[in-house]
Amino acid sequence: MTSADTPRSGQPKSRLSRDIVLAKALELVDAEGLEALSMRRLGLELGRDPMSLYRYAQNRAALLDGVAELVLDDLSIEPSDPDWKAQLRKIAHGLRRQALRHPNAVPLLVTRPLSTPLGLRPLGTLRPLEQILSLLVAAGFEPADALHVYRAYYGFLYGHILNELQEFVVDPEENEALLRLGLHRLPAKDFPWLRALAPALAEYDGEAELEQGLAILLSGLEAQLTRQTAGSGA
Amino acid sequence: MTSADTPRSGQPKSRLSRDIVLAKALELVDAEGLEALSMRRLGLELGRDPMSLYRYAQNRAALLDGVAELVLDDLSIEPSDPDWKAQLRKIAHGLRRQALRHPNAVPLLVTRPLSTPLGLRPLGTLRPLEQILSLLVAAGFEPADALHVYRAYYGFLYGHILNELQEFVVDPEENEALLRLGLHRLPAKDFPWLRALAPALAEYDGEAELEQGLAILLSGLEAQLTRQTAGSGA
DNA sequence: ACCACGATGTCTACACTGTAGACTTTACCC
DNA sequence: GGGTAAAGTCTACAGTGTAGACATCGTGGT
Incomplete structure (x- = not known):
C-alpha cells in the first residue's frame, strides 16, 4: 500500500482529538447546515469510522453542545473594564459577529441551553454569564441587580441576533430579490x-440597529444604577 | 368485528383534518418533547397510518411550521389600540404565557423562521409583525421607524423568553433543588x-423581569417618538 | 528485544427515522 | 348504481444514532 491511505477526504490519518472533531463538525455545519451533521457523515469527513467519534463526545447531543461551545469560546470578555457599557457593547458586537460568521450554528446557541439545566451546561457556555456578572458588580451594581441587568442585556442581544438572521436570509447575493x-x-x-x-x-x-437598541437599553439600565447608588447611600 | 375498531389510541376513526393533526402534534410535543414527534409516532397516536399525515403537511418540516403557527395563533393583537405601549405590553405577556404553556415548542418558534425567507413563511407567523407595524404607525411613528421599534421590541421579547425558559428548567417541582x-x-x-x-x-x-425590561425599552422608544414628532413638525 | 496494557479505532447489528410510489378503500354526486 | 376524486394504506429504500464485541495501535516496563 502507498505511504498515505488518503481516505475519502481529510488528513493523512493522524490521531483524532476532541478539538479536531469539533472543528470539523463546525466546518460541516457552516458549509451544509445542521442537518448535514450526522455521525456517519462527520466520520466520513474525517476519514474515520463513525463510531470513533463516540470517544470524543458521548452523544450526538453532546457533540452539538461542543459545537455551540466552540462558537462561544471566541468571545473575549474583560470583566475588569471600568467602562461597563462600552464593554457590553463590545461583547454584543462580538457575539453578533460570531452569529453572522456561523449562521447555521445559531439555532444551537439558542436551543441547546433550553434542554439542559443551567448548572449542568458546558462550562464554556456559562463563562460569559459569570464574567458579565463580575463586570457589572465591579461597575457598582448590587449582585442581585447585576443579574437583572444581565438578563435584560443578554435577552435583548439574543433577540436581536435572531431577528437579524431571520431577515438577512442566509443566502448571500440575491438577498434583495428573494426578499x-x-x-x-x-x-x-x-x-x-x-x-x-x-x-x-x-x-x-443590523449593526446600527443593534447599536441603537443597546443605547436605549444601556442608558435605561444606567439610570437605574445611579438612582440606586444615590438613593441607598449607606 | 365490533362496531368501533378502537385503534391503538385516539378517537373512533372519524375523518382526519389538518387541525386535528396539528392539535395532536402539539399535544405530543407538550407531553414528550420535540424529539417524540415523528411521523410514525404521530400516526400511531391518531390511529392512522403514518403516511396519511402527508395529506395534511407536505413534510415533517411543514408539520413543525404548522405547530409553531398553532402556538402563535392564540395571540390576539388589536392594531387600533390608541395606547400602543399598553398594547405591546399585553402582547408580550401573551407570548410569554404561550411560551410557558408550551415550552417544548419554543425552539420551533425561535428556530423555524431561521430556515425560511421572511416572505415565504406561513401567514400565521407574519400576521403579528404586520399588526404591530400597523399599531405603531397608527401611534404616530414613521413607517420606517415603526420597523425599528418593532425590531427592538420583538428582539427583546424573544430574548427574554429564551432567557426565562433557560433558567426555569422545565421540570415542574424540584426546580430550586435541581438548580x-x-x-x-x-x-x-x-x-x-x-x-x-x-x-x-x-x-x-419572569413576569416582573419582563415588565421591567419592557418599561425601560418602551419609554426609551417613546422618547424617540416625541423627539421626532417635535423636531420634524412639518 | 519483548511483552502487556490501556487507549483508540473498527465492525456488525438493531431499532428507528422520513418519505416516494403504487395500491385499496371510502364518501359523495349525478 | 356507477363513476370519480379524496383519504387512507402498504411496501420498500436509504438514512439515522448507538450498544457491544472485537482489532489495532502507541507507549510503558523490564
Missing part, C-alpha cells in the same frame, strides 16, 4: 405595511 | 458570582 419576491406573494389586503416596507427591510443594517 | 445542585457543581474559584447568586436565580420572577 421582495417573498413579500410580493403576500396578499396586499392583509399585509399592506409589510409590503410597503419591503425596501426598508432590504436595507436592514 | 442549586447544578450550580453547586461549578468550580467555586471560576464561578464565584454564579454560585453566590444561586438563591436569586431560584427566585426568578
Whole structure:
C-alpha cells in the first residue's frame, strides 16, 4: 500500500482529538447546515469510522453542545473594564459577529441551553454569564441587580441576533430579490405595511440597529444604577 | 368485528383534518418533547397510518411550521389600540404565557423562521409583525421607524423568553433543588458570582423581569417618538 | 528485544427515522 | 348504481444514532 491511505477526504490519518472533531463538525455545519451533521457523515469527513467519534463526545447531543461551545469560546470578555457599557457593547458586537460568521450554528446557541439545566451546561457556555456578572458588580451594581441587568442585556442581544438572521436570509447575493419576491406573494389586503416596507427591510443594517437598541437599553439600565447608588447611600 | 375498531389510541376513526393533526402534534410535543414527534409516532397516536399525515403537511418540516403557527395563533393583537405601549405590553405577556404553556415548542418558534425567507413563511407567523407595524404607525411613528421599534421590541421579547425558559428548567417541582445542585457543581474559584447568586436565580420572577425590561425599552422608544414628532413638525 | 496494557479505532447489528410510489378503500354526486 | 376524486394504506429504500464485541495501535516496563 502507498505511504498515505488518503481516505475519502481529510488528513493523512493522524490521531483524532476532541478539538479536531469539533472543528470539523463546525466546518460541516457552516458549509451544509445542521442537518448535514450526522455521525456517519462527520466520520466520513474525517476519514474515520463513525463510531470513533463516540470517544470524543458521548452523544450526538453532546457533540452539538461542543459545537455551540466552540462558537462561544471566541468571545473575549474583560470583566475588569471600568467602562461597563462600552464593554457590553463590545461583547454584543462580538457575539453578533460570531452569529453572522456561523449562521447555521445559531439555532444551537439558542436551543441547546433550553434542554439542559443551567448548572449542568458546558462550562464554556456559562463563562460569559459569570464574567458579565463580575463586570457589572465591579461597575457598582448590587449582585442581585447585576443579574437583572444581565438578563435584560443578554435577552435583548439574543433577540436581536435572531431577528437579524431571520431577515438577512442566509443566502448571500440575491438577498434583495428573494426578499421582495417573498413579500410580493403576500396578499396586499392583509399585509399592506409589510409590503410597503419591503425596501426598508432590504436595507436592514443590523449593526446600527443593534447599536441603537443597546443605547436605549444601556442608558435605561444606567439610570437605574445611579438612582440606586444615590438613593441607598449607606 | 365490533362496531368501533378502537385503534391503538385516539378517537373512533372519524375523518382526519389538518387541525386535528396539528392539535395532536402539539399535544405530543407538550407531553414528550420535540424529539417524540415523528411521523410514525404521530400516526400511531391518531390511529392512522403514518403516511396519511402527508395529506395534511407536505413534510415533517411543514408539520413543525404548522405547530409553531398553532402556538402563535392564540395571540390576539388589536392594531387600533390608541395606547400602543399598553398594547405591546399585553402582547408580550401573551407570548410569554404561550411560551410557558408550551415550552417544548419554543425552539420551533425561535428556530423555524431561521430556515425560511421572511416572505415565504406561513401567514400565521407574519400576521403579528404586520399588526404591530400597523399599531405603531397608527401611534404616530414613521413607517420606517415603526420597523425599528418593532425590531427592538420583538428582539427583546424573544430574548427574554429564551432567557426565562433557560433558567426555569422545565421540570415542574424540584426546580430550586435541581438548580442549586447544578450550580453547586461549578468550580467555586471560576464561578464565584454564579454560585453566590444561586438563591436569586431560584427566585426568578419572569413576569416582573419582563415588565421591567419592557418599561425601560418602551419609554426609551417613546422618547424617540416625541423627539421626532417635535423636531420634524412639518 | 519483548511483552502487556490501556487507549483508540473498527465492525456488525438493531431499532428507528422520513418519505416516494403504487395500491385499496371510502364518501359523495349525478 | 356507477363513476370519480379524496383519504387512507402498504411496501420498500436509504438514512439515522448507538450498544457491544472485537482489532489495532502507541507507549510503558523490564
